[in-house]
Amino acid sequence: MPTPLPHDWTDRLALDRAHVWHPFTQMKVHEVDPPVPVIGGEGCDLLLADGSRVLDGISSWWTCLHGHCHPRLMGALERQAGKLDHVLFAGFTHEPALELVARLRPKLPPNLTRAFFSDNGSTAVEVALKMAFQAQLQRGEAGRTRFGALREGYHGDTLGAVGVGELDNFMTGLFRPLLLACDRLELPEDPRRELDADLAGWPERLEAAREAVRAYFDEHGDRLAAFIAEPLLQAAGGMRMWPPELLQELRAQCDAHGVYLIADEVMTGFGRTGTFLACDQGGSISEREASGSEAPLHDRWRGVAPDLLCLSKGLTGGTLPLSMTWATEELYGHFWGEPASGRAFLHGHSYTANPLACAVACASLALFDDEPVLANAAEIATAMADAFRELSAHPAVRQARVFGTVGACRLVDPATGSPDTLEARYGWKLHRRALEHGLLVRPVGDCLYLMPPLCTPPARIREAGETLRALLG
Ligand SMILES: Cc1ncc(COP(=O)(O)O)c(C=O)c1O
Structure with missing residues (x-):
């Protein structure tokens, strides 16, 4: 016999207290302040x-x-629920996933042509890290066994993602012995975003930060498989807003040193920073203001194009878990070969490209076009x-x-x-x-x-x- 549901919230909260373990929570807190x-x-x-x-x-x-x-998202969910709930994505494909790729691709940096699906922000990052490492191996760069990342970053809670996040905090520091090898770079916040900014000495500080990026790559660049960053806004690190000029510099240095650049737009994607992606604002602030905004995105695009892009959170408008890792054709090419070559990307999750989530994501993207x-x-x-x-x-x-x-x-x-x-x-x-x-x-x-x-x-x-x-x- 199933246990009957308790009748009011006192009983339900007792059930929560007895059996539920909430995320990011010292559960003792709920003895005083229940969820x-x-x-x-x-x-x-x-x-x-x-x-x-x-x-x-x-x-x-x-x-x-x-x-x-939102009625359009809920409607899309209902319609899809009447057709196909889920199917494995290895060896199979379906309309909602393909529609999603078709809708999203024109909104992304033009070099990103290959979409890999997973379930949440952390897995989008894990996928990007593994892809970058394996691509480097398969292009003959076996010595690239480390990753680069920004100080104060956050990329999720799975161990790979923790390994490239900030370690000097109470959330992640204790996992240090289990983590990837990572070299961290500190960047200054951008005072131009402050409402009461003191810009005295800023050009000099910006130039020094640029120089620090170059020095970092001179020291670590030849051992890095990839460098990961939350473009322009480090959210969990305390909403640290950092300069677009330094994103450009990261791009230039990754190119110069053969390092893949991973843009973790799990939080910044889908309009949060005012443009569809934060990477779209990678041009310097004055360049951007001069660029106008009427032409189609791919014609006027002035952004910084990463080699790998992680999207989740707003991908389904906040309705269902889904994520994507987008890659360039160059990177994808390193995985191409006969089955026996061992070059395939052997990674996947049970709910990869879940049709319900993809259908809702399509409805969310349609709203960007229609409203x-x-x-x-x-x-x-x-x-x-x-x-x-x-x-x-x-x-x-x-x-x-x-x-x-x-x-x-x-x-x-x-x-x-x-x-x-x-x-x-x-x-x-x-x-x-x-x-x-x-x-x-x-x-x-x-x-x-x-x-x-x-x-x-x-x-x-x-x-x-x-x-x-x-x-x-
Ligand atoms: C930039 C960034 N990357 C990755 C993640 C991890 O996403 P998820 O919580 O969906 O695993 C987050 C979560 O806040 C994030 O802000």
Whole structure:
């Protein structure tokens, strides 16, 4: 006999407490603050079991793009559910996967021609790392056994992805003995994104950073299979916004040293930074402003083209798990051969290219074509700047900055100017209090940020800024 479902949330929360292990959570916390029951999603809001409605200010971990339960996405899911739920993707193919490739390809850097499917951001990264390593081996570069990555990066929680993330933090440092060999490069944040920027000495600092990139590649370049970066915005590292000039420099140095460049756009993809990809903004800021925006993307494209591109999160508009790793024809060519050659990429997951997820992803991409999604993102950017400018007047707020639809600042103790300590758990307390005021925020470390769905009305963002201002006291 199956156990009957408990009748109210007291019983359900007891069930949660007895048997569930939540992600990224010290479970003891839930003895005091149980997980928040959510019963629905509507547009940019989540509906909580206590009858309240909260703005999903972090797009449910950066996934939700067009709003929760968007009718076109739900309709696509329903239609696909009536046709084909799932089929293995080795030796088989299906319409939703092919439609997705056809829809996405024209929106990507023109050199990316080959799509490999998997299930989430971490696996998209694992695939890219393994592809880069194997491609180097098969092009005769067996000595390239290491990876390059940025300090403060985050690429997921599987061991390969952890190995190229930041290690000097409590989440990942303890896995050090199990990880890939990785050489890290530190880049400065871009003060031009700050609302109250001090640009004194910036050109010199930028040039020094460029020089540091060159020096890093001179030292490590001939041993690296690939260099991985979150283009222009390191999200989990604390919304670190870094200069497009340095993305160009990374590209140039990867080319000069035979290293594959992996762009991890798991978070930055699908309009979050104001363009479809953050890589599209790889030209320097002034070059971009001069480039105009009317011509088709592939004609006016001024971005930095990676060799491998990882996409997930917004790929299905935030509805179902799915990811893709896109590769160049050059890289793909190193895997080509007779079956006995042993050159194939022998990697895959049970739910690779799940048709339901692919169908929803197609519907999400269609919205980019049919509705002014990127224009909405631009309006969000303006509202975000207003909200964070307002917030920056508070003595606990430092370094307010905006990049596309992402607004962020550092929270400090106003008395000492130093960041919140882990013990004070200020971010967690702010998160819980904000929920009572209709807003879901969840600071990462000392970084308070907003990254709402792209359908969020600008007025709701200004309102969220006022709520935060009031909560900071
Ligand atoms: C840049 C980046 N890469 C990879 C990941 C991992 O994605 P997932 O949590 O879907 O495995 C994340 C998750 O936040 C991310 O921000």
